[in-house]
Amino acid sequence: MENAPDENVDENPEELYRAPMMTADADPWAVALEDIDLATGRVFQAQKHHEFFERLRQENPVHYHDKNPDIGPYWSLTKYEDIMAVDSDFQRFSSEPSIALFDELLGEQRAPMFIAMDPPKHDIQRGTVSPAVSPLRLKDLDQLIRSRTVEVLDEVPTGTPFNWVETVSIELTTRMLATLFDFPFEERRKLTFWSDVITTPPILMGITIEDRLNHLAECLQTFTGLFKERQFEGNESQDFISLLANNPATAKLDGVELLGNLMLLIVGGNDTTRNSMSAGVLFMHENPSEFQKIKDNESLIPSAVSEIIRYQTPLSYMRRTAKEDVEIRGQQIKKGDKIAMWYASGNRDESFFPDADKFIIDRPNVRRHMAFGFGIHRCMGNRVAEAQLRIVWEEILKRFDRLEVVCEPERVEHSFVHGIKDLQVIAHPKG
Numbered sequence: 001m002e003n004a005p006d007e008n009v010d011e012n013p014e015e016l017y018r019a020p021m022m023t024a025d026a027d028p029w030a031v032a033l034e035d036i037d038l039a040t041g042r043v044f045q046a047q048k049h050h051e052f053f054e055r056l057r058q059e060n061p062v063h064y065h066d067k068n069p070d071i072g073p074y075w076s077l078t079k080y081e082d083i084m085a086v087d088s089d090f091q092r093f094s095s096e097p098s099i100a101l102f103d104e105l106l107g108e109q110r111a112p113m114f115i116a117m118d119p120p121k122h123d124i125q126r127g128t129v130s131p132a133v134s135p136l137r138l139k140d141l142d143q144l145i146r147s148r149t150v151e152v153l154d155e156v157p158t159g160t161p162f163n164w165v166e167t168v169s170i171e172l173t174t175r176m177l178a179t180l181f182d183f184p185f186e187e188r189r190k191l192t193f194w195s196d197v198i199t200t201p202p203i204l205m206g207i208t209i210e211d212r213l214n215h216l217a218e219c220l221q222t223f224t225g226l227f228k229e230r231q232f233e234g235n236e237s238q239d240f241i242s243l244l245a246n247n248p249a250t251a252k253l254d255g256v257e258l259l260g261n262l263m264l265l266i267v268g269g270n271d272t273t274r275n276s277m278s279a280g281v282l283f284m285h286e287n288p289s290e291f292q293k294i295k296d297n298e299s300l301i302p303s304a305v306s307e308i309i310r311y312q313t314p315l316s317y318m319r320r321t322a323k324e325d326v327e328i329r330g331q332q333i334k335k336g337d338k339i340a341m342w343y344a345s346g347n348r349d350e351s352f353f354p355d356a357d358k359f360i361i362d363r364p365n366v367r368r369h370m371a372f373g374f375g376i377h378r379c380m381g382n383r384v385a386e387a388q389l390r391i392v393w394e395e396i397l398k399r400f401d402r403l404e405v406v407c408e409p410e411r412v413e414h415s416f417v418h419g420i421k422d423l424q425v426i427a428h429p430k431g
């Protein structure tokens with residue numbers, strides 16, 4: 001969502017990618033508690049984070065780590081109720097200066113964006129763009145989402161493996177994003193590319209820091225052009241750009257702040273839904289009896305969508321910064337300390353979700369997952385995401401008997417964005 005790489009850089013571009021202190025092969029149950037550092041993308045890539053979190057929930061639910069040279073000391077909250085309490089308390093826990101553990105990326109100042117602002121500025125900017133994803137607007141968009149889903153699913157190959165992420169998840173989320181921005185449809189893949197540039201350390205994309213800055217400059221230039229075009233009296237369009245351009249609160253946003261909010265809206269609506277769309281296919285493949293439940297009863301799809309989002313938790317954490325000294329479970333958190341609220345852990349907390357490590361599409365409290373956060377920053381696009389996922393599963397059931405995952409998925413090396421890069425699938429059409 002915000003610039004949130006897992007590995008930081010130093011001055012020398014050759015050393016862009018500093019190895020994390022804790023390696024992915026560390027034994028979650030044997031490593032010293034104080035050495036556990038979850039801000040390590042490789043641990044998520046290797047899917048070992050669940051075990052580390054389980055240990056922390058049991059032995060040290062409010063955990064302190066101070067050995068990561070790139071981000072400095074930080075606290076980890078791992079229990080559902082602690083995360084919920086902090087996320088709901090913006091008076092004592094600030095979203096400024098950043099919602100990622102890293103304070104800056106590549107030495108760049110962070111672009112201001114409303115996810116990393118406190119009231120009143122946050123509320124004003126959020127209020128400006130939220131009509132683009134209001135329930136009323138979504139009603140209008142429902143048919144469009146369905147027709148695009150149909151187009152994409154009708155084109156997938158059958159009987160032969162293809163990358164579901166590229167062919168379906170990215171294509172559908174990019175089309176949706178293009179709609180929300182009213183971005184030139186033919187150029188929509190630029191949005192995905194910029195989203196990747198924003199979230200991925202350049203070395204992992206095979207580009208230099210200079211390339212990255214050039215791409216961001218192109219992104220800003222393109223959007224500034226659209227912003228100016230759409231800034232006129234009487235423009236009542238509900239796309240993100242028109243809303244920003246015509247509200248007195250945001251009409252004068254400068255380059256960096258405009259870029260910051262665009263970054264938020266591009267990434268917020270992109271990686272998260274994309275990864276839920278891919279992960280759901282994997283989970284249904286791994287749990288055929290759960291897939292059978294939605295085949296037998298389509299009205300369970302909304303509940304299945306929530307369970308997919310809980311089980312994947314596409315954004316592993318959000319950071320807050322303590323505005324005053326606070327005690328949580330006997331731990332003394334000082335004013336100014338960084339705190340990671342690990343949604344990825346809260347969503348697997350046994351004391352809240354019985355059989356939390358199991359994928360159960362009709363679990364009773366499924367809608368109470370924390371993947372969208374809580375409080376004033378609760379995900380603005382949650383309804384759009386749920387609508388997209390619901391419709392994709394409705395349309396999958398109409399066409400396919402089974403989506404078979406034929407090899408291990410390739411996962412993203414990131415502790416903030418929890419995602420899948422490559423998911424090879426064979427689609428078996430209905431007989």
Ligand code: HEM
Binds near residue numbers: 116265
């Ligand atoms: C499954 C999909 C999604 C997940 C898991 C997700 C998750 C999140 C989370 C965890 C937050 C921060 C909550 C907090 O700090 O308490 C957030 C905020 C946000 N999300 Fe999402 N999101 C998803 C889809 C979307 C979509 C589709 C959009 C836009 C179209 C979007 C736009 C935003 C925005 C603008 C914010 C900032 C809200 C604020 O600061 O007030 N998200 N999201």
